[in-house]
Amino acid sequence: MQGRTWLFSCAMRLFLRCFRLGWRRGRSKLLKRAGELWSYGKLCAKSLFYNSLTNSDVIIDSLFEPIYWLVDHVTRWFGVAFVFLVIVLTSSIVLIVYICLLPLILDTYSPAWIIWHVCYGHWNLLMIVFHYYKAAKTSPGCPPQMKTDTPSVSICKKCIAPKPPRTHHCSICNRCILKMDHHCPWLNNCVGHFNHRYFFSFCLFMTMGCLYCSISSRDMFIDAYNAVETYYQTPPPPFTFKERVFHKCIIYLWVLCSSVALALGGLTLWHAMLISRGETSIERHINRKEKHRLQKGKVFQNIFHYGCMNNWKVFFGVETKSHWLTRVLLPSAHPPYGDGLTWTHSPTATRRTLLAV
Numbered sequence: 001m002q003g004r005t006w007l008f009s010c011a012m013r014l015f016l017r018c019f020r021l022g023w024r025r026g027r028s029k030l031l032k033r034a035g036e037l038w039s040y041g042k043l044c045a046k047s048l049f050y051n052s053l054t055n056s057d058v059i060i061d062s063l064f065e066p067i068y069w070l071v072d073h074v075t076r077w078f079g080v081a082f083v084f085l086v087i088v089l090t091s092s093i094v095l096i097v098y099i100c101l102l103p104l105i106l107d108t109y110s111p112a113w114i115i116w117h118v119c120y121g122h123w124n125l126l127m128i129v130f131h132y133y134k135a136a137k138t139s140p141g142c143p144p145q146m147k148t149d150t151p152s153v154s155i156c157k158k159c160i161a162p163k164p165p166r167t168h169h170c171s172i173c174n175r176c177i178l179k180m181d182h183h184c185p186w187l188n189n190c191v192g193h194f195n196h197r198y199f200f201s202f203c204l205f206m207t208m209g210c211l212y213c214s215i216s217s218r219d220m221f222i223d224a225y226n227a228v229e230t231y232y233q234t235p236p237p238p239f240t241f242k243e244r245v246f247h248k249c250i251i252y253l254w255v256l257c258s259s260v261a262l263a264l265g266g267l268t269l270w271h272a273m274l275i276s277r278g279e280t281s282i283e284r285h286i287n288r289k290e291k292h293r294l295q296k297g298k299v300f301q302n303i304f305h306y307g308c309m310n311n312w313k314v315f316f317g318v319e320t321k322s323h324w325l326t327r328v329l330l331p332s333a334h335p336p337y338g339d340g341l342t343w344t345h346s347p348t349a350t351r352r353t354l355l356a357v
């Protein structure tokens with residue numbers, strides 16, 4: 001028992017001596033060791049989360065991911081409501097024209113004016129319905145899922161797949177879209193390579209239809225407006241219920257058509273300018289940035305700009321003169337030029353310019 005106690009006291013004395021010796025001699029060593037352990041721990045933590053593609057943009061994107069998710073889902077649901085709204089509003093205008101305006105035109109106008117209104121009105125309505133249906137129902141086009149030899153300009157970070165030129169990822173559709181222009185909530189569809197023409201034609205014919213309605217009903221609107229103002233006089237004028245409904249329908253028609261013609265007319269002009277330059281809405285933004293970046297000494301050239309008239313011909317798929325009538329002014333379901341995966345560069349683009357990615 002005494003032997004064990006002696007051994008224990010010896011061991012304790014040795015430990016304390018070593019500890020004191022170590023403390024005196026290696027205080028700096030201990031601090032150095034702690035520093036090494038801290039660096040090793042930091043390296044370990046970084047190695048667990050390291051990604052060569054990580055930068056401040058990725059971190060900000062990740063932080064905003066829940067908000068993007070919310071906006072995308074809300075837009076998806078709004079898309080259904082917006083399509084319903086377009087159908088309801090357009091149908092209401094068509095009904096007012098058929099019920100209120102057409103009988104008046106048939107009763108009061110000369111045969112030549114009747115033929116003009118009936119022919120133009122029905123042609124315009126047909127073009128609106130056809131292009132809206134095709135724009136909403138036609139898939140804008142996606143890159144193939146299978147591995148192909150298709151040339152790509154970058155990798156989509158969301159799809160982890162190669163992106164052909166002019167392709168962009170739509171976070172609302174959650175897929176890459178060929179020659180993407182924008183996601184249109186009024187169509188509840190993306191506007192891309194295969195439905196871009198339908199979208200533009202819809203905008204154009206809808207603007208023309210609204211202008212036609214607001215110009216044709218202008219005099220009736222002034223009469224109806226003056227009549228409504230007299231409703232509140234004493235004694236009120238003896239208008240029947242049918243006449244009061246007629247006045248309000250004409251005011252609704254004129255106000256709605258004029259507002260849509262103004263807003264959609266601006267959008268149509270903007271897209272017409274983009275088509276003339278051989279750009280999509282997304283490329284307009286990218287090309288402007290590139291132009292600004294290459295200001296010093298270098299000239300930026302859009303390689304998809306084939307000249308103003310050629311751009312329109314390519315856009316509408318016009319090959320012969322008769323196509324202006326059959327493919328532009330009449331409903332036509334012909335496919336666009338190319339497959340949307342490969343693009344011919346403009347012959348005038350002599351310099352090696354950057355692709356819009």
Ligand SMILES: [Zn+2]
Pocket residue numbers: 156157158159160168169170174175176
């Ligand atoms: Zn994608």
Ligand SMILES: [Zn+2]
Pocket residue numbers: 170171172173174182183184189190191
């Ligand atoms: Zn989309």
